[in-house]
Amino acid sequence: MPTKKEVPADMSVEEKLRNLYQLQTLLSEIDKIKTLRGELPLEVQDLEDEIEGLTTRLSNYGDEIKKQEAEIATRKHNIEEASAAVTRYKAQLDDVRNNREYDMLNKEIEFQSLEIELQNKKIGEARRVIEAKQAEIAAGQKQLEERRIDLDAKKVELDDIVAETKAEEEKLREQAKALELTIEPRLLTAFKRIRKSSRNGLGIVYVQRDACGGCFNKIPPQRQLDIRMRKKIIVCEYCGRIMIDPELAGVQIEKPVEKEKTPRRRKTLTTEEA
Numbered sequence: 001m002p003t004k005k006e007v008p009a010d011m012s013v014e015e016k017l018r019n020l021y022q023l024q025t026l027l028s029e030i031d032k033i034k035t036l037r038g039e040l041p042l043e044v045q046d047l048e049d050e051i052e053g054l055t056t057r058l059s060n061y062g063d064e065i066k067k068q069e070a071e072i073a074t075r076k077h078n079i080e081e082a083s084a085a086v087t088r089y090k091a092q093l094d095d096v097r098n099n100r101e102y103d104m105l106n107k108e109i110e111f112q113s114l115e116i117e118l119q120n121k122k123i124g125e126a127r128r129v130i131e132a133k134q135a136e137i138a139a140g141q142k143q144l145e146e147r148r149i150d151l152d153a154k155k156v157e158l159d160d161i162v163a164e165t166k167a168e169e170e171k172l173r174e175q176a177k178a179l180e181l182t183i184e185p186r187l188l189t190a191f192k193r194i195r196k197s198s199r200n201g202l203g204i205v206y207v208q209r210d211a212c213g214g215c216f217n218k219i220p221p222q223r224q225l226d227i228r229m230r231k232k233i234i235v236c237e238y239c240g241r242i243m244i245d246p247e248l249a250g251v252q253i254e255k256p257v258e259k260e261k262t263p264r265r266r267k268t269l270t271t272e273e274a
Contacts, residue, residue: 051151076123
C-alpha cells in the first residue's frame with residue numbers, strides 16, 4: 001500500500017472513488033463489529049458511573065456520621081461542664097448570706113440544667129441522623145454490591161465479544177488506515193464528515209434503481225450519466241453522500257426481467273354473431 005508521498009497528485013477521479021468505496025467497505029465491516037457489541041460498552045460505562053456515584057455518596061454518609069459523632073462528643077463534654085457547675089452552685093447554696101445570692105445561684109442552676117437538657121436534645125437529634133445515615137449506608141452497600149455483580153457480568157460478556165472480534169477488527173483498522181493514505185486529504189476529510197452525520201455510517205453509496213443508495217431519492221438521468229462518466233466527484237443533492245456507479249463499486253445490479261406479453265387471441269365471430 002503506497003504512503004502519502006507515493007500517492008500521485010494527478011490521481012484520476014475513478015481511482016479516488018474506487019479507493020473511497022473500498023475504505024467505506026472496510027469501515028462498514030468495523031461498524032458491524034461494533035453493532036455486534038451492541039449497547040454493552042455503554043451499559044458498562046453507565047454501571048461504572050453509577051458505582052462511582054454510589055461510592056461517593058456512601059463516603060459522604062460516612063463523613064456525616066463522623067461529623068455527628070464529633071458533635072455528640074462535644075455536647076457530652078458540655079454536659080459534663082454544666083453538671084459540674086450545677087454541683088458547684090448547689091454546694092454554694094449552703095453558704096449564701098442573703099436572698100440575692102440565693103436567687104442568683106438558683107438562676108445559674110436553672111440555666112445550667114436547661115443547658116444540659118438542650119445538649120441531650122441535640123445529642124438525640126445527632127443520633128437519629130446517624131441511625132438514618134447508617135440505614136442509608138446499609139441500603140447503599142447492598143445496591144453497590146448488586147451493581148458490582150452486574151458490572152462484572154457485563155464486562156465478562158463484553159470481553160468475550162471483544163476477544164472474538166479483536167483480531168478481525170485490528171486487521172480491518174490496519175487496512176483502513178493504509179487505504180486512507182491513498183486518498184486525497186481534503187476528500188478524506190469530507191468523506192469522514194459525511195459519514196459521521198449519516199445514521200448508517202455511509203459516506204459513499206452507489207446508484208440503486210435510479211436512486212441514491214443512501215437516502216433513496218430519485219436521481220435525474222443526466223446526473224446518473226455524469227456519475228457513470230467518472231469525471232468528477234458528485235454528491236447526492238438530497239443527503240450529501242458521495243455517489244459512485246455500481247460497476248465501479250463492483251456491485252452486480254440485477255435488472256428486472258420483463259415478462260413476455262402473451263399475444264391476445266382474436267375472437268372469431270360465429271355466423272349468428274356476425
